[in-house]
Amino acid sequence: MPPNHAAARDMVLALLATVLVLTARPATSAAAAMQPRASCLRRCGDIEIPYPFGVGPGCHLETGDWTFVLTCNRTMGGGRPRLYNYQIEVLDMSVRLGQLRIYSVINPWCYNATTRAMNGQSNWWYNMSITNFRINDAQNRFTVVGCNSLAYIRSLNDTTDTSRYMTGCMAMCPGVGRLAEGSCAGVGCCQTAIPGGLNGYQVSFEEKFNTSGIAGFSRCSYAVLVEAAAFDFRARYVTTDAFVAENGGQVPLVLDWAIGNKTCEQARRNASAYACVSANSECVDSKYGKGRGYLCNCSAGYDGNPYLLNGCQDVNECEDARFRYPCSVPGTCVNTVGLFSCACPDKTTGNAYNGTCEDKKSQIGWQIAIGVTSGVVVLIVTATCLYMVYEKRRLAKIKSEYFKQHGGLLLFEEMKSRQGLSFTLFTQEELEVATNRFDERNVIGKGANGTVYRGTTKDGEAVAIKRCRLASERQKKEFGKEMLILSQINHRNVVKLYGCCLEVEAPMLVYKYIPNGTLYRLIHGRRGEHPRIPFSLRLRIAHQTAEALAYLHSWASPPIIHGDVKTSNILLDEDYTAKVSDFGASMVAPTDEAQLVTLVQGTCGYLDPEYMRTCKLTDKSDVYSFGVVLLELLTCRKALNLEELEEGKYLSSQFLLVLGEGRLGEILDEQVKGEHGLELLEQVAELAKQCLEMASNRRPSMRQVAEELARLSRMAQHPWGRQNSEEILALLGGSPSTASEIELSSPRNISFTDTAYVGIRSPR
Known part of the structure; x- marks a missing residue:
């Protein structure tokens, strides 16, 4: 069908003529099922016409509508059949699938260089309500090709309220080089699904979006409902008229058909x-x-x-070339009515369906050999099974001992007694499957307390699985109790502990997976890996971390001391929200001298000097370590740098030295000094100094630190020094594309698919 307005008008007139014929034709309540005459035309050009379709009276199934009525004019369109009075060309018909493939007209909308305006829209439409055709929603897609092109497909005006629909999609061109051959994902081309059961539709373009401003690059936009498998996007469709020229102005469309309106x-x-x-x-x-x-x-x-x-x-399955020969032995297939059988020839025995046929005499020797072999196999299998049972019991006993050592029985009893406790005891096999047997490629971190792997549970949830180092006897006894305490931590800035595995020598912990890595990597990552983050965001991360530690110290019951606060134990989620992690060195706050640790744990550069001297871990030890984290955010320097001279190895010592001599500006990050006034930076530095006091009783509590950071964060967000969240995210993840700056004001009854939003930002 030619893709021009004259053809469109002709089709509309033809449709009107059809409606007039229908109104004049007497209705039949139940058309008799008939058979075609022998003289009926069964082929039109190169297209076979299977019954119930037909050309002329007495050649098609009478159903009271025009579903099966075809015309055939050998002088038009290569002699292909057409739907009666529709002038719609038919490509092929399938009786088995109940489908019909026709040509769908490509609807263009082009810029006219003479008039310096867009040509009028043809508003192409199909109305098949006088037939029992339905547009196949699984095989067809509404497709828009072009740049700055928004088109709709909607129901016709006479459609009932329950079947009205309207949808569309938008194709953008952020750059010539980004037009990808074969990809129809929003750049130069977009597609969207249609609802099922439609028998009519109308196509139109949004006047607000047109090609008048980009006519030198892309003059026309195109919209069409097309069979998805028959459409292959090409970049030249956007920049030239090739889409219409190469396809003759029309593309295939799949219709479903049925008989009548009865079940x-x-x-x-x-x-x-x-x-x-x-x-x-x-x-x-x-x-x-x-x-x-x-x-x-x-x-x-x-x-x-x-x-x-x-x-x-x-169907003769034994001889029909469309089917694979159904028997495993050639020459043994016997066709029966509706079925077939595979029978071995006389004097042979075996399985001709999926085996072999052999001489009956040779079977005796084979039977003896098979009997001996079977006996040997049975003995081997029996011995193997006994050994496997023994090994399984031995491993089960070992797992049970580990489970008891790590306090699993206590933890299990507590889980049963506490209703609603969200904590899971994972098996070793479950975690091996989740990490592909702890493949090294899944390692996301290594530390003094163990190795962390990324994994996926059987429910499809991404998790971080930590294999702890071998535990001491005290830790083994207390592990189950401490896991129960950690499982009850519910704070937005603490990584959620899902569960643990206790049936192994060194226990494993299962946390929620946090995707954006560590604060250490964000601050000290390789050059060019991450941009320097604004100081306002650094303060927000510090405040969130302080809130989490204050929660552990003040509101957890009993209180919990983290014991290893550092930037590599502060994770960042999708929105760069801080999540405190790695409780491998954590412990419940000791209540007497007998609970003092005998071995200092932690990370050099962050360790509390008083803790190293007394072996007494307190909540003020976390405050000291947090003070070092504040210094890293202020200076972008590492807590410990072994390449420096003795007085410059430790960031905390270097900071206190320059602060005491009034040379604070020398150690601050240059970007920080350019973003904010010295007054704010001096207040943050003063807070860090208080956290780094040698005597723990002179340090503030984490609750006081969190409150002070909240105040400083509000100062950093003042209008003269604030960066909005979009600027921060753009700095961290890249600036938005050109296409995302376009705003769209859509009618309320339009439902766009996910593809339809490519390059569109909703108006604020």
Whole structure:
């Protein structure tokens, strides 16, 4: 069908003529199921016309509508059949699938250089309400090609309220080089699905978006409903007229058809109108629901046309080239009505379906050999099974001992007694599957307390699995109790502990996976890996971390001391929200001298000097370590640098030295000094100094630190020094694309798919 406005007008006139003919034609309540005359045309050009379709009276199935009525004009369109009075060209028809492929007209909208304006829209539409055709929603897609092109597909005005629809999609061109061949994902081309059961639609473009401003690059936009498998996007479709020229102005579209408007059960009651006339046929209700008609299929083992008397014939599976030879032994297939069988020849025995046929005499020797071999195999299998049972019991005993050592029985009893406790005891096998047997490629971190792997649970949840180092006897006894305490921590800035595995020598912990890595990597990552983050965001991360530690110290019951606060134990989620992690060195706050540690744990550069001297871990030890974290945010220097001279190795010592001499500006990060005034930076430095006091009783509590950081964060967000969240995210993840700056004001009843939002930002 030619893709021009004249053709469109001709089709509309033809449709109107069809409606007039229908109003003048007497309605039939139940058209009799008939058979075509022998003289009926069964081929038009190179297209075969299977019954129930036909050309002329007495050659098609009469159903009271125009579904199966075709015309054939050999002088037009290569002699292909057309839907009656539609002038719509038919490509092929399938009786088995109940489908029809036709040509769908490409709807162009182009800039006219003469008038310096867009040509008028043709508002192309199809109305198939006088037939029992439905547009296949699974195989077709509404497709828009072009730049700055927004098009809609909607129901016709006479559609009932329950079946009205409207959808669309937008194609943008952020850059010539980004037009990807074969990709229709929003750049130069977009596609969206349509609802099922449609028998009419109308296509139009949004006038607000047109090609008048980019006519030198892309003059036209195109919209069409097309068979998805038959469409392959090409970049030249955007910059030239190739889309119309190469396809002749039309592309394939798949229609589903059915007979009448009755279900199979209703249709069988009227034998004279029942269309499944072949003796070996069966009826299938339309997939579009009750009242949408039915189809006929040949029964299993038969093939042909179920709408013709004796149309379904037995399939000879033994000889039909369309089928693979069904027997494993050549020459043994015997065709039966509707079925087949595989029989070994005389004097042979075996399985001709999926085995072999052998001489009966040779079977005796084989039977003896098989008997001996079977006996040996049984002995080997029995011995192997006994050994496997022994090993399984031995491993189960070892796992049980580990489980008891790590306090698993206590933890299990507590979990049973506490209703609603969200904590899981994972098995070793579950965590091996989640990490692909702890593949080194899944390692996301290593530290003094163990190795962390990324994994995926059987429920599809991404998790971080930590294999702890070998625990001391005290830690083994207390592990189950401390896991129960940690599982009850519920704070937005603490990584959620899902559960643990206790049936191994060194226990494993399962946390929620946090995707954006550590604060250490963000601050000290390789040059160019991450941009320097604004100081306002650094303060926000510090405040969130302080809130989490204050929660552990003040509101957890009993209180928990983290014991290893450092930038590599502060994770960042998708929104760069801080999540305190790695409780490998954590412990419940000691209540007497007997609980003092005998071995100092932690990380050099962050360790509390008083803790190293007394072996007494307190909440003020976390405050000291947090003070070092504040210094890293202020200076972008590492807590410990072994390449420096003795007085410059430790960041805390270097900081206190320059601060005491009034040379604070020398150690601050240059970016920080450019963003904020010295007054704010001096207050943050003073807070860090208080955290780094040698005597723990002179340090503030984490609650006081959090409150002070909240105040300093508000100062950093003042209008003269604030960066909004979009600027921060753009700095960290890249600036938004050109296309995202376009705003779209859409009608409220338009429902766009995900693809439709490519390059569109909703108006604020």
